Amino acid sequence: MTIPFIDSHAHLNLMPPDSPPAQTLERAKRSGLVALVNVGTDLERSRESVRLSETLSGVFATVGLHPGDADQWSPEIAQEFLSMAGRDRVVAIGETGLDFSYDAPSREIQELSFEKHVRLAKERDLPLVIHCRDAFERVFSILKTHSLPSRPGVFHCFTGSWEEARKALDLGFYLSFSGIVTFKNAEYLRDVSRRAPSDRMMVETDCPYLAPVPFRGKTNEPAYLPETIGVIAHERQENPGTLSETLIANTRTLFALPESA
Ligand SMILES: [Zn+2]
Numbered sequence: 446m447t448i449p450f451i452d453s454h455a456h457l458n459l460m461p462p463d464s465p466p467a468q469t470l471e472r473a474k475r476s477g478l479v480a481l482v483n484v485g486t487d488l489e490r491s492r493e494s495v496r497l498s499e500t501l502s503g504v505f506a507t508v509g510l511h512p513g514d515a516d517q518w519s520p521e522i523a524q525e526f527l528s529m530a531g532r533d534r535v536v537a538i539g540e541t542g543l544d545f546s547y548d549a550p551s552r553e554i555q556e557l558s559f560e561k562h563v564r565l566a567k568e569r570d571l572p573l574v575i576h577c578r579d580a581f582e583r584v585f586s587i588l589k590t591h592s593l594p595s596r597p598g599v600f601h602c603f604t605g606s607w608e609e610a611r612k613a614l615d616l617g618f619y620l621s622f623s624g625i626v627t628f629k630n631a632e633y634l635r636d637v638s639r640r641a642p643s644d645r646m647m648v649e650t651d652c653p654y655l656a657p658v659p660f661r662g663k664t665n666e667p668a669y670l671p672e673t674i675g676v677i678a679h680e681r682q683e684n685p686g687t688l689s690e691t692l693i694a695n696t697r698t699l700f701a702l703p704e705s706a
């Protein structure tokens with residue numbers, strides 16, 4: 446059975462040469478994909494995201510610097526992001542955030558870039574796509590000391606505890622679950638997916654990374670997302686089709702996607 450779904454976080458432009466964006470998207474559409482948010486990670490990849498969103502139907506874009514590329518931040522880049530963020534198909538700022546599993550860029554540089562992105566999101570009133578690893582405390586304190594956009598955003602590829610999930614939800618954020626929720630050792634995350642409020646959840650591939658079971662170890666692609674939805678539906682004792690409709694509605698709301706997409 447094919448269920449409709451939205452991939453809330455993908456990197457079609459990072460797929461290997463044998464899976465070009467248009468073909469990967471076609472395969473996903475045959476598997477039920479109705480829309481996809483392609484996420485920028487640095488300046489060039491943000492430009493690519495915008496190009497994809499303006500050439501492939503059902504694709505939307507975000508622009509921003511991944512914490513691993515935070516040292517690229519400059520006033521010129523800020524100007525270009527601000528201008529790209531005004532385009533119709535650009536629906537969020539990110540991925541930004543903090544990843545303290547990296548030694549470089551330094552924490553100071555990552556925090557500076559993250560704060561600039563929060564201000565940019567507020568200025569354009571676009572939601573934030575947050576990448577947070579080993580850094581929840583700092584991410585929360587930065588978010589609490591800034592004014593946030595009217596739709597604050599999403600913690601993408603959420604891998605925190607239920608306590609951290611609660612804090613993100615209290616700040617008005619959504620939680621997006623990736624293929625990690627299907628991994629054998631991720632019982633804690635399945636627990637979070639059971640407890641999460643149904644109006645604040647989304648799903649994503651983060652492709653080409655993090656393929657769900659039974660594709661683990663392969664290049665991930667949006668066509669595999671129904672596996673992740675199936676596991677969450679099982680955990681929540683919901684019908685996968687009904688759950689997916691809820692996830693689609695949530696994703697449309699957060700990113701203000703048009704109904705036709
Ligand atoms: Zn990420």
Ligand SMILES: [Zn+2]
Pocket residue numbers: 454456484540651
């Ligand atoms: Zn990503």
